[in-house]
Amino acid sequence: MAFRRLSVALALLGSLAASIATSSAEDRSIVVASTTSTQDSGLFGYLLPIFKAKTGIDVKVIAQGTGQALDTARRGDADVVFVHAKPQEERFVADGFGVKRFDVMYNDFVLIGPKSDPAGVKGKDIVTALKAIEAKGAPFVSRGDRSGTHAAELALWIVAGIDIASAKGAWYREIGQGMGAALNTASAMNAYVLSDRGTWISFKNRGDLDIVVEGDKRLFNQYGVMLVNPEKHPGVKKELGQTFVDWLISPEGQSAIAGYKIDGQQLFFPNADKSGG
Amino acid sequence: MPDHLSALQLILAGDPALFAIVRLSLGVSIAAVALAAAVGMPMGALLALTHFPGRPVLVVLLNAMMGLPPVVVGLALYLLLSRSGPLGTFGILFTPAAMVVAQTVLIFPIIAALTRQTIEDLWAEYRDELNAMHVGPIGRMTTLLWDARFSLITALLAGFGRAAAEVGAVMIVGGNIDGFTRTMTTTVALETSKGNLPLAMGLGAILIVLVLAINAAAWGTRIWSQRLTG
Numbered sequence: 001m002a003f004r005r006l007s008v009a010l011a012l013l014g015s016l017a018a019s020i021a022t023s024s025a026e027d028r029s030i031v032v033a034s035t036t037s038t039q040d041s042g043l044f045g046y047l048l049p050i051f052k053a054k055t056g057i058d059v060k061v062i063a064q065g066t067g068q069a070l071d072t073a074r075r076g077d078a079d080v081v082f083v084h085a086k087p088q089e090e091r092f093v094a095d096g097f098g099v100k101r102f103d104v105m106y107n108d109f110v111l112i113g114p115k116s117d118p119a120g121v122k123g124k125d126i127v128t129a130l131k132a133i134e135a136k137g138a139p140f141v142s143r144g145d146r147s148g149t150h151a152a153e154l155a156l157w158i159v160a161g162i163d164i165a166s167a168k169g170a171w172y173r174e175i176g177q178g179m180g181a182a183l184n185t186a187s188a189m190n191a192y193v194l195s196d197r198g199t200w201i202s203f204k205n206r207g208d209l210d211i212v213v214e215g216d217k218r219l220f221n222q223y224g225v226m227l228v229n230p231e232k233h234p235g236v237k238k239e240l241g242q243t244f245v246d247w248l249i250s251p252e253g254q255s256a257i258a259g260y261k262i263d264g265q266q267l268f269f270p271n272a273d274k275s276g277g
Numbered sequence: 278m279p280d281h282l283s284a285l286q287l288i289l290a291g292d293p294a295l296f297a298i299v300r301l302s303l304g305v306s307i308a309a310v311a312l313a314a315a316v317g318m319p320m321g322a323l324l325a326l327t328h329f330p331g332r333p334v335l336v337v338l339l340n341a342m343m344g345l346p347p348v349v350v351g352l353a354l355y356l357l358l359s360r361s362g363p364l365g366t367f368g369i370l371f372t373p374a375a376m377v378v379a380q381t382v383l384i385f386p387i388i389a390a391l392t393r394q395t396i397e398d399l400w401a402e403y404r405d406e407l408n409a410m411h412v413g414p415i416g417r418m419t420t421l422l423w424d425a426r427f428s429l430i431t432a433l434l435a436g437f438g439r440a441a442a443e444v445g446a447v448m449i450v451g452g453n454i455d456g457f458t459r460t461m462t463t464t465v466a467l468e469t470s471k472g473n474l475p476l477a478m479g480l481g482a483i484l485i486v487l488v489l490a491i492n493a494a495a496w497g498t499r500i501w502s503q504r505l506t507g
Contacts, residue, residue, distance in 0.1 A: 031371055031452075040471050045455070062371060062452040076360035077370055180470030187472070205472030235360050235368060 029058035030240045033070070033078035035148055036178035038223075039063035041198030041267055046260045051247055057240050065147030065178065073097060073226075076233030079241035082248075084148035084196075084223045098226035102249050105257050105268040106222045107197045109152055111213035112183070113138075114190040121192075126216040130160040137171040139191035141182050144174025152221065153194045159218060183209070196221055198267040223268070225249070248272070284479020294456070295480075299487065302460040305373055305447070306440035309380035310388075313436055317385045318429065321392025322418045325400060336393065342386035347379075351449030354379050358450065371452040376460070379446040384436035391432035395425045427499050434495055441488055461487075 038044055039061060048059050062072060066083040073081040074097050081098065083089060092098045111129055113121065119138040121129035133140055143150040157164040164172070175185050179199040186193035187207035195203075200211070213219075225245050230236040247253040249272035257270045287295045324335065356362050358370040358378075369375045399421050407417055422429070444462035451458035453467060461484040468477035 031454075036470070039467075058457075060371065060452070060454040060457055062454060075362075076365070178470050180472055184469070184472055203472040205474050233360055235365075 028056055028240065029060055030079040030237050030244060031060045031062060031077065032080045032082055032244070033062050033064060033072040034082040035066055035069060035084060036063050036180065037084070037149065037196045037199045038082065040178070040180045041196070041202045042262070043198065043257070043260055043268060047253075047256055050256050051244065051253075054252075055243055055247070057243060059244060063178075065143070065145045065149075066151065067146030070097075073228045076228065076235055078228060079237045080225060080227055080244055082223065082225045084221055085151045086222055086224060088148075088151065089224045089226065093226060097229055097232055099229050101224045101226045102245065103272055104223045104225050104248050105254075105270045105272070106220060107268050108214070109149065109194055109219040109221050110197050110200055110211045111192060111219075112186060112195050112200060112209050113192040113212040114208050115210050116190075116208070117212060119192070122212045124213060126156055126213050126218055127160045129213045130156060130162065133171075133192055134160075134162050134167055137169065139189055140172050141186040141189075141191045141193040142172060142174045143179070143182050143194075144176045145178070147178070148221070149179060149194060149196055156194070156218065201262050201265055201267055222271075284476055284483060287479075288483065297456065298459055298461060298464055299483070301373060301458070302441065302462070302484075303487070305376045305460065306380060306437055308377045309384055309440045310433055310437045312377065312381045313385040313388050314433060317388035317436075318392045318422060318432075319418065321389040322396045322422050324389070325393045325396035326414065326417055326421070336390075339386050339390045339393065343390055345383055345386065346445070347383055347443045348445035348449065350382050351379055351446030354382070354446070355449050370450060371454060371458060373451070373458055375450040376447045376458060379450045380440040380443065383443060383446060384439050387439060388432050388436045391435060392422075392425075392429060395428050395432065396421050399425050427503060430495055430499055434492055437491065438488060441484070 034044070040063070044059075044061050048061070052058060062069070062078065064072060066085040066088060069078070069081055069083050070088055070092050072078050074092070081089075081092070082104070089098070089101050093101050111121070111126060113119070119129070119132045119136045121132050124132070132138075142153060154164065168174075173185070173189075173191070175182055177185075179195060180203065182193055183195060183199065183203050184205055185191070187205055187209050190208055192212070193209075197214075225248055227238070227241045227245050228236045230238045248257075254270035254272055257268050258266060260267055321339075324332070324339070354375065355370065357364045358367070358375055359365055360368070360370070369378070396418075400417075403421065403424075407420065412420060442462065444466055447453075447458070447460055448463050448466065451460070451463065453459050453463040459467075461480060465477045465481050465484070468474075468480065
């Protein structure tokens with residue numbers, strides 16, 4: 001009796017182990033290390049089924065900040081990196097971890113803030129806006145996670161002539177989390193925050209927040225894609241990964257990116273030119 | 278997962294993505310409980326019935342490991358399982374197998390420590406009887422484990438609860454990949470970060486109901502089999 005029950009339990013366990021093993025043994029799949037913005041905005045949810053229908057390749061996306069995504073790839077745990085911090089990406093390729101970098105698409109950053117606009121920055125350019133926020137000590141949420149958006153924010157403080165490391169006080173809050181979490185935090189405390197436009201458009205918990213600064217040339221946000229160097233990491237799925245990179249920058253992939261819209265608004269603008277960078 | 282639907286609508290519509298997530302969550306947690314029990318129960322019993330120098334240290338260590346921070350276990354396993362790490366050749370990082378390993382590490386101390394306590398208490402009660410019957414060490418272990426089986430269900434449930442509720446370790450070693458390593462808890466974290474708070478809360482409620490149902494089933498099984506075996 002007890003043995004029978006035991007054997008049933010073992011059989012169940014065996015089938016469970018088998019199902020887990022088979023699901024991890026799919027070979028026509030690649031791992032792409034990408035950013036929270038591409039996932040949270042829903043872009044991958046739209047693009048990947050189109051890619052899969054054409055090539056039969058499953059793309060498994062790990063959504064991290066750009067810094068962490070590049071680190072994952074540096075360890076050889078991803079086949080392709082798709083991120084948005086050009087200087088970091090170029091160093092990644094120069095160090096031999098990536099094969100070649102291609103521009104894929106861009107969107108832009110927007111400064112989000114409370115509708116009441118306590119720092120009075122609505123409609124100003126980004127540099128004036130940041131100076132006013134710092135001067136007034138208005139609450140500002142920073143990603144603080146070495147992501148592409150965090151890097152862009154730090155670069156903008158420099159352009160504004162503010163040494164944020166010494167200027168930051170209680171008003172400047174580094175949360176060390178993804179874009180969505182930063183927007184949630186800003187929403188909860190009516191703070192200013194720099195966001196990519198895609199995540200903002202698809203974000204649901206806006207509370208009293210709205211776009212306060214947009215359209216400044218300095219808010220341009222370029223995305224790039226790279227195959228992880230198979231010479232560094234022999235485990236990289238070279239052909240499948242390259243197929244994904246090629247598709248993203250092909251006319252077909254580019255028009256798929258342009259076709260992703262939320263409430264009629266286009267989130268990403270394709271700009272691959274094949275010359276690389 | 279469709280954004281515009283509430284969790285309740287997803288259940289009523291029989292959303293396949295939601296069911297896949299629930300299946301994966303339960304599958305990974307149950308596999309981890311089974312593995313941890315297979316090692317932890319005999320080890321806990323052995324620790325209860327033997328005396329050797331350093332045993333108190335081991336007991337304290339095992340008890341302390343019940344409080345292992347999941348995120349630290351996740352990070353340590355990430356470094357081990359990474360292709361650049363010592364176990365990288367297995368290529369199981371970012372797969373369900375890695376999540377099972379992480380949860381097994383987390384709940385093994387719980388099951389082993391609770392088993393040790395249970396068996397030690399029982400041993401105090403049965404010592405004279407088993408000694409008089411000249412039962413050998415292996416016999417003692419199996420007799421006591423079998424006799425404590427109903428109490429040990431609680432140890433299994435404690436382990437299962439920890440596994441099902443945990444998010445830090447599975448997020449790091451699983452990668453929260455859509456349709457592959459996305460569990461109930463990582464979905465709640467993701468939907469929260471998308472600002473989809475009602476959907477996140479609804480999914481959280483489903484998870485709590487599931488854990489409740491499993492505990493109720495375990496309780497029912499216990500009552501039923503106690504009646505059956507007397």
